[in-house]
Amino acid sequence: MTLKLAGRTAFVTxxxxxxxxxxSRxxxxxGANVVAVDLNAETAAETAAAINAEGGASVSAGADVRDREQVAAAVQVGLDAFGGYTTLVNNAGIFDNQAPLLETDDALWERVIGVNLLSAYVVTKAVLPHIIAAGGGTVISTASVASFVAGSGGAAYTTSKHGILGFTKQLALDYAPHNVRANAICPGAIDTGLTRPFWEADPASLELFSAVPAKRVGEADDIARLALFLASDDSSFIYGTGVVIDGGFLLT
Incomplete structure (x- = not known):
């Protein structure tokens, strides 16, 4: 069996x-080498350890993805281990508790925009030159159904995810001549440690999100399979697209 990402190195936030x-897993x-990056260095190390235990190759780094110096240091960890990059996944993100504008203070706005949107700028500027030097590759950014409609987040979150989609489109256009493809993943409700506390506090919202045509919320591996497709040659003719993966949420 041919591994779809053999010989490639991915930087995943x-x-x-x-x-x-x-x-990452x-x-x-x-077949990819994985540089697992997270604000929480311990959980990043746990991801890398799981990959290595499964026979893969991974190193980890703790970094605030808004901080240029910390990002540069994390990028260097991967360069020292694997020599270069072909793939970037801008996945770091936070919610804003669906706060409307007048309930959004400057600190919340700056944090959400910083983690969700500014980080894609900071990290991509740090990794993209290495992807170009490798002869090309892929940049995948986690957007949201909130990239298309309001209601899945508050003022800051919805703005940040609209921004990610615009960032992705411009990146795809500008760097296609360098054999770089940029695309975004636009999830609906996905069961993760980030979403679970909201559903536990408000079970009715879980019922609402489960009432999509797929009759379930998504799982993290649903997103991982789509990311693999976008990182592999299977999606070689896809540029600047926000791929919706929401169980039909936007249809309702």
Whole structure:
């Protein structure tokens, strides 16, 4: 069997849990070297350890993805271990508790925009030159159904996810001549450690999100399988697209 990501190296943010961990493990299972990065260095290390225990190759780094110096240090960890990059997954993200504008203070706005949108700028600027130097590759960013409609987040979250989609489209156009493909994943409700506390506090919201055509909420591995497709040659003719993976949520 040919591994779909053999010989490639991926830098994955938000890799310490949830979708980021699932993406990291699936990439490694398909032959990629994985640099697992998270604000929580311990959980990033746990992801890398799980990959290595499964026969893959991974190193980890703790970094605030808004901080250029910390990101540069994390990038260097991967360069020292694997020599270069072909793949970037901008997955780090946070919620805003669905706060409307007048309930959003400057600190919340700056934090959500920083983690969800500014980080994609900071990390991509740090990793993209290495992808180009390798002859090309892929940049995948986690957007949301909130990239298309309001209601799945508050003012800051919805703005940040609309921004990720615009960022992805412009990146795809600008760097296609360098053999770089950029695409975004746009999840609906996914069962992760980030979402579970909200559903436990408000079971009715879980019932609402489960009432989609698929009749369930998504799982982290649903996202990981899509990320693998977008990182592999299977999606070689897909550029600048936000791929919706929501069980039909936007249809309702």
């Amino acid at each position: 938000g890799a310490g849990s949830g979708m980021g961990r699932a993406i 699936r990439f490694a299972a398909e």
